[in-house]
Amino acid sequence: MLMLFDNTLDGIEDPENGIHQVMGMVNLAPNEWFAPFGQGRDPDRGFRHS
Structure with missing residues (x-):
């Protein structure tokens, strides 16, 4: 951006x-500005737990 x-x-x-x-x-x-890009989150990736 800079x-x-x-x-x-x-x-x-x-x-x-x-x-x-x-x-x-x-x-x-x-x-x-509001057009989606990329394929989004991989549903098979799972979630990170803390």
Whole structure:
């Protein structure tokens, strides 16, 4: 997230940007904020007990 404020990385939020693609960043456009990503929790993983 801090890279968005670095002037030398202007445009990194663009999904077509090479750095964005190499780092596997998520799309930070506001219309994507509530879109699910990833496959979620593995139901066979179990639970951690403390």
